[in-house]
Amino acid sequence: MSQVLVVVDHLDGVVSRPVLEALTAARGLGEAVAVAVGSGSGAAVERLGEYGATEVVVCEDPSVTSVLVAGVVELLARLVGERAPLAVLVPSTPEGKEIAGRLAVRIDGGVLTDVVEVRWDGGELRAVQAAFGGSTMVTSRVRRGVPVLTWRPNSLAATPAPVSPRVTEAPAPTISGGHARVRATRMAAASGRPALTEASVVVAGGRGVGSAENFRLIEELADALGAAVGASRAATDAGWLPHTAQVGQTGATVSPDLYIACGISGAIQHLAGMQTAKTIVAINKDPEAPIFQVADFGVVGDLHTIVPQLTAEIRARRVQE
Ligand SMILES: Cc1cc2nc3c(=O)[nH]c(=O)nc-3n(C[C@H](O)[C@H](O)[C@H](O)COP(=O)(O)OP(=O)(O)OC[C@H]3O[C@@H](n4cnc5c(N)ncnc54)[C@H](O)[C@@H]3O)c2cc1C
Known part of the structure; x- marks a missing residue:
């Protein structure tokens, strides 16, 4: 079965809910393969398997996340070249949209943002997008290359489909050029409330x-x-x-x-x-x-x-x- 790559948004292995929704959607298209980068990625494997990821590609090399999104884009571009997936799904966060746009340019594919539904129709992948702030639903398709879709949070109920994923350690990609580098990170004070984009x-x-x-x-x-x-x-x-x-x-x-x-x-x-x-x-x-x-x-x-x-x-x- 052909693969659908799902980019994992996580914090030290704690996976965000939109990723579980994206995995649920990806399972309806093909074999869901999760791509987790950064510190703690390995800790996310079990959770990703609960939602049907048959494989988790892990890259914990700090160089990948030290250059904001550039390292993730390099890694994804390599995976797309090697695996020719049906699609790449990215959570529709500001960071996810930047990854999607850059990746689409790198692989010469098309990007569709704020996708709320994906399906096969006449042998082609169709995506329903929430356009104009959600006031209009548009059914779209990418006409060239691998489609890169950003998944809008809270668009479907994530449903478990437990499997034991195989884990693939991905070598860090070579990142060339003058990228902005992360020198230090500081955690925002926790409010104890649910995350804004995930709250019901x-x-x-x-x-x-x-x-x-x-x-x-x-x-x-x-x-x-x-x-x-x-x-x-x-x-x-x-x-x-x-x-x-x-x-x-x-x-x-x-x-x-x-x-x-x-x-x-x-x-x-x-x-x-x-x-x-x-x-x-x-x-x-x-x-x-x-x-x-x-x-x-x-x-x-x-x-x-x-x-x-x-x-x-x-x-x-x-x-x-
Ligand atoms: C390019 C661009 C991007 C923008 N992006 C965003 C965005 O992402 N998000 C966003 O929110 N805005 C955005 N804005 C700004 C947007 O246009 C509005 O100015 C803004 O949303 C207004 O915020 P508001 O409703 O709080 O204030 P106001 O429009 O001033 O409304 C205040 C409301 O409070 C009511 N009110 C006052 N006192 C009380 C009271 N005591 N009890 C009950 N009701 C009361 C008033 O009747 C009024 O309806 C953007 C604008 C531009 C140009």
């Missing part, structure tokens, strides 16, 4: 929250729900939350089961990052705010009154459970 519930605040201190209301609601905290660009530009919390065209793309937007107007650039959420709740004091056009449930009012009441009610119901 996201509570987000915008300019209407009013201040960094007031974001405590958003965080308390998020904690009552076990949710991640997001923000509009207005809120992150104001320094109320780090830019890693920004949702939208130039921030994170999220697709949770529930997205609660508090004091966010619903600019098109914000909608681009969240409108594929399954249920959207908007709290805004302006009944004409565009966010209400995409919301499943809307509350018109002052978030400083509504959000604490909502948090208290959720906490009370949780205690009763």
Whole structure:
């Protein structure tokens, strides 16, 4: 059976959920082969096998990740040359999209971003893409070379299909040229909340929250729900939350089961990052705010009154459970 390469996004062997979704999708096309690079890759093998990776290509040589994405691209280009896979699937993160674009140039293939579904159709691989921020679904195909697809998180339920993968140690690729080099890394402080792009519930605040201190209301609601905290660009530009919390065209793309937007107007650039959420709740004091056009449930009012009441009610119901 022909292979589908799945690029593994992991931190010291802890695999991100979009990778498990990509493996699930890859199994429907061919033999899923995971490619894990960087420190701790070997620790990811068991988890990747649980989701059907029949082979895990591992490269823990620090030189691969010392040059940002360049080393991963070199390694993938070599694997594509050796194995002629049906496709390469990469998680649709900013880093994953950079890997995909560079790889497609290197192998003279085509790249499709924000893919939510893959299938065979008339002997050709078709990919459904969430375009224009998820407002339009487009069925596309790559007409030349090996397709490189970036997999949009939360697009399908990852399902286990346990196998014992064989492990292939890949030699580090030769990386030439003047690449930016990683001199040191520092871990961000852990919030204890789920990762924004992987959370099934996201509570987000915008300019209407009013201040960094007031974001405590958003965080308390998020904690009552076990949710991640997001923000509009207005809120992150104001320094109320780090830019890693920004949702939208130039921030994170999220697709949770529930997205609660508090004091966010619903600019098109914000909608681009969240409108594929399954249920959207908007709290805004302006009944004409565009966010209400995409919301499943809307509350018109002052978030400083509504959000604490909502948090208290959720906490009370949780205690009763
Ligand atoms: C190239 C480009 C890329 C961009 N990328 C992004 C992006 O990735 N993500 C993003 O979010 N934006 C992005 N933007 C910015 C975007 O255009 C908007 O400016 C931004 O989303 C507005 O944020 P906001 O909704 O928080 O603020 P505003 O538009 O100012 O809305 C604040 C809302 O809060 C409501 N409000 C005020 N007080 C209260 C209260 N007490 N209770 C309840 N509601 C209240 C108001 O009625 C209003 O609707 C981008 C813009 C450009 C040009």
